[in-house]
Amino acid sequence: MSHKRNFPLVESTIDEPFNPDADYVRHTRIGVWDFYEDLRHASSVGKSWKIVERFEETLVSLPYVTRTIRTILSLSFPVMALYCMATLVTSLMPAAAIHYSGQLLFVVQEAIESRTVDKSVLFHVLFYRIMCTVVTRFANLAQNWAAIRIAARMRTHYTEHILLAHIRLDLPTYGDPSVRGQLNSVVSSRSNVAWVGIRSIISTISTIIQLVSQVSVLINILKDQPDSILLALVSFADPIWSWFRRSSQWRGGVWAATCRNIDYIRIQGLKALVDGDHYRKELIAGNIEEYVVNQFMAAQGRIGEDGDLSFHEAQQEMHQRRETFSPLSFLHNVLGELPQVVFTLRAVQSPRSIPVSLTSLTIIRQAVGAFTGPLISLLSQTASISDTFASIRQLYEIINIENQVKDGTKPFPENAAKVKSGISIEFRNVSFKYPGVEGDRYAIKDVSFKIDAGQLCVIVGFNGSGKSTILKLLNRLYDPTDGTIFIDGQDIKTLKLADLRRCISVLFQDYTHFPLSIKENIGIGDPLHADDEDRIRQAAELGGAIDIIEGLPEGFDTFLQRPVRDYYSGIPAGNRGQSLFGRSVDFTKVKRRVGKTQQIELSGGQMQKLAVSRTFMRSLGDDSGVGLLLFDEPSASLDPTAEHDLFERLRKLRGSKTMVFSSHRFGQLTKSADLILYMGSSTVLEQGTHTELVKQEGGYAKMYDLQASAFR
Numbered sequence: 001m002s003h004k005r006n007f008p009l010v011e012s013t014i015d016e017p018f019n020p021d022a023d024y025v026r027h028t029r030i031g032v033w034d035f036y037e038d039l040r041h042a043s044s045v046g047k048s049w050k051i052v053e054r055f056e057e058t059l060v061s062l063p064y065v066t067r068t069i070r071t072i073l074s075l076s077f078p079v080m081a082l083y084c085m086a087t088l089v090t091s092l093m094p095a096a097a098i099h100y101s102g103q104l105l106f107v108v109q110e111a112i113e114s115r116t117v118d119k120s121v122l123f124h125v126l127f128y129r130i131m132c133t134v135v136t137r138f139a140n141l142a143q144n145w146a147a148i149r150i151a152a153r154m155r156t157h158y159t160e161h162i163l164l165a166h167i168r169l170d171l172p173t174y175g176d177p178s179v180r181g182q183l184n185s186v187v188s189s190r191s192n193v194a195w196v197g198i199r200s201i202i203s204t205i206s207t208i209i210q211l212v213s214q215v216s217v218l219i220n221i222l223k224d225q226p227d228s229i230l231l232a233l234v235s236f237a238d239p240i241w242s243w244f245r246r247s248s249q250w251r252g253g254v255w256a257a258t259c260r261n262i263d264y265i266r267i268q269g270l271k272a273l274v275d276g277d278h279y280r281k282e283l284i285a286g287n288i289e290e291y292v293v294n295q296f297m298a299a300q301g302r303i304g305e306d307g308d309l310s311f312h313e314a315q316q317e318m319h320q321r322r323e324t325f326s327p328l329s330f331l332h333n334v335l336g337e338l339p340q341v342v343f344t345l346r347a348v349q350s351p352r353s354i355p356v357s358l359t360s361l362t363i364i365r366q367a368v369g370a371f372t373g374p375l376i377s378l379l380s381q382t383a384s385i386s387d388t389f390a391s392i393r394q395l396y397e398i399i400n401i402e403n404q405v406k407d408g409t410k411p412f413p414e415n416a417a418k419v420k421s422g423i424s425i426e427f428r429n430v431s432f433k434y435p436g437v438e439g440d441r442y443a444i445k446d447v448s449f450k451i452d453a454g455q456l457c458v459i460v461g462f463n464g465s466g467k468s469t470i471l472k473l474l475n476r477l478y479d480p481t482d483g484t485i486f487i488d489g490q491d492i493k494t495l496k497l498a499d500l501r502r503c504i505s506v507l508f509q510d511y512t513h514f515p516l517s518i519k520e521n522i523g524i525g526d527p528l529h530a531d532d533e534d535r536i537r538q539a540a541e542l543g544g545a546i547d548i549i550e551g552l553p554e555g556f557d558t559f560l561q562r563p564v565r566d567y568y569s570g571i572p573a574g575n576r577g578q579s580l581f582g583r584s585v586d587f588t589k590v591k592r593r594v595g596k597t598q599q600i601e602l603s604g605g606q607m608q609k610l611a612v613s614r615t616f617m618r619s620l621g622d623d624s625g626v627g628l629l630l631f632d633e634p635s636a637s638l639d640p641t642a643e644h645d646l647f648e649r650l651r652k653l654r655g656s657k658t659m660v661f662s663s664h665r666f667g668q669l670t671k672s673a674d675l676i677l678y679m680g681s682s683t684v685l686e687q688g689t690h691t692e693l694v695k696q697e698g699g700y701a702k703m704y705d706l707q708a709s710a711f712r
């Protein structure tokens with residue numbers, strides 16, 4: 001259960017932290033939920049300050065809004081023009097409708113008073129009144145047609161923009177919570193922030209046009225009737241009052257809600273345990289079904305029906321209670337009746353000459369009915385316009401987020417042919433702390449070593465001693481906190497990042513497979529040859545994955561994780577064991593009406609073989625330009641035969657390139673290493689060849705003995 005959902009705190013204008021126990025906080029308990037509202041926040045001073053702040057924010061965002069408008073116009077000028085025209089027509093039509101309805105009523109009034117009807121005028125007015133409805137309908141159709149097309153073009157354009165903004169971010173920047181917040185605000189709105197924003201601005205303008213045109217038509221109709229303005233004002237009292245009540249509801253302030261009822265919390269936990277796919281294995285193997293059901297029933301019984309309210313139900317109930325018992329809500333009913341009361345009183349006061357006709361009263365009532373919707377939506381739209389502007393600004397700002405790992409300027413390597421015989425590496429007093437880590441908790445501290453071009457280096461040591469970190473620093477996923485790394489004698493920070501990474505082939509311990517086909521997962525190891533099926537097959541053979549791939553129903557075209565799922569409903573049980581669209585049907589999901597294609601389940605070792613194949617793909621061929629191979633525990637999930645085969649193939653592939661391994665295993669690999677770095681407590685404790693380190697009789701020798709004796 002997400003706690004965020006239960007504590008939707010609204011940003012406050014008061015800097016003090018929100019304390020639910022403070023005097024100025026009102027506490028209400030509904031069901032199992034406790035609501036806390038900050039009563040100070042309702043003060044008008046705070047509100048007006050917020051308005052100024054919002055206005056400033058809106059002004060800052062204005063250039064971005066104009067830029068978005070220019071983009072829309074350049075993408076689809078005729079369609080946008082159609083959208084604006086159609087919107088203008090739909091905004092003006094309600095006023096025209098009021099005008100012709102008024103005319104119609106006056107014709108009828110005249111007919112009653114003089115007992116004659118001017119048919120030509122009647123039909124004329126009737127025709128235009130009907131035309132208003134027809135035109136509105138067509139304008140709406142045109143507006144929707146255009147909106148769909150503009151939305152599609154905008155989505156394509158801005159999805160590309162968002163993709164570019166995301167893809168260029170490095171690891172420390174991407175991991176920064178403030179950057180993530182900025183990215184999420186743009187992406188969570190389904191990539192169409194720009195169109196949603198511009199559309200809401202157009203809709204605000206349209207509402208203003210609608211209101212102004214309706215008011216002017218109304219004034220025009222009623223200007224000769226002495227009491228009609230009074231009646232119109234009285235009639236507007238109700239919608240304005242409704243809006244005012246709505247905008248001052250408690251929801252807008254600072255508040256928080258929590259549930260402390262342990263039974264309710266456990267019920268939610270037990271429900272999630274039964275619903276969630278990933279608990280099922282333990283649920284069955286642990287034989288805990290009966291326990292879960294008993295606990296569920298008991299907790300449900302203790303809470304009772306009244307207490308079992310979800311957060312949203314409780315929130316709604318609280319709102320309803322306030323509404324029912326509020327004296328102000330009675331005023332709403334009274335105001336609704338006011339026009340009738342005023343009209344009757346005026347009629348009684350001067351029965352001979354009623355100052356406003358029944359026709360005018362009807363028109364006023366009709367107009368007020370038509371006004372209420374736009375008026376309320378205008379007021380809520382203007383309140384959210386600064387948010388709309390801000391989200392458009394953020395959409396553009398994400399492209400300018402600065403990376404923490406700065407690009408270098410020097411091309412690398414200076415001599416492409418030399419790379420084939422390896423790259424030399426030096427760490428000089430390098431220390432590194434991961435971003436966000438406080439205090440003295442260095443991942444590596446004061447590490448120095450040298451690897452000559454073409455050497456094989458194996459890093460061994462305890463869990464968490466910093467082996468993987470060294471490989472990440474070599475790839476410049478992060479920059480050292482202190483000290484310098486030299487690549488072929490040059491400070492790594494001065495080299496062009498893309499050039500550096502092109503020369504390195506790396507297999508991380510926590511490798512991932514992309515939600516693409518197996519073919520592409522391997523091919524992507526060498527983007528220049530990603531279409532070369534022969535190379536992909538060769539890489540799969542070297543990685544030891546070819547048999548696994550060929551055994552899959554869709555072979556190289558298999559998606560380990562299909563990013564687009566299949567949907568189905570009510571598939572007959574006869575389909576069991578068969579497939580739909582060439583893929584197996586997941587019957588657990590069919591029961592829930594919407595299905596998801598089953599994923600291909602591979603073992604950890606099989607997955608690792610696919611990852612190794614991708615690394616081979618990068619280093620295949622003389623034209624690969626790779627001079628440094630980094631492997632972080634490449635054989636962790638492999639069985640001894642597979643591990644032996646892998647090392648053999650790696651040895652052949654390496655040629656004379658530099659290779660750095662991180663490993664927990666001592667033996668075949670460490671014995672053939674030119675340099676072993678034995679790590680512990682975030683630093684290099686011993687370094688040298690196997691023979692040298694065994695002779696030293698230090699930590700490495702002990703660890704080696706320990707592992708060797710296990711085999712003896």
Ligand SMILES: Nc1ncnc2c1ncn2[C@@H]1O[C@H](COP(=O)(O)OP(=O)(O)OP(=O)(O)O)[C@@H](O)[C@H]1O
Pocket residue numbers: 434435437442443444461462463464465466467468469470509
């Ligand atoms: N992304 C991260 N953020 C913060 N700390 C991290 C991060 N990754 C690793 N660390 C910490 O840095 C230290 C070194 O981790 P590293 O992964 O380099 O160890 P390792 O020697 O490769 O361990 P293992 O043998 O378990 O793979 C550890 O204390 C670890 O907790």
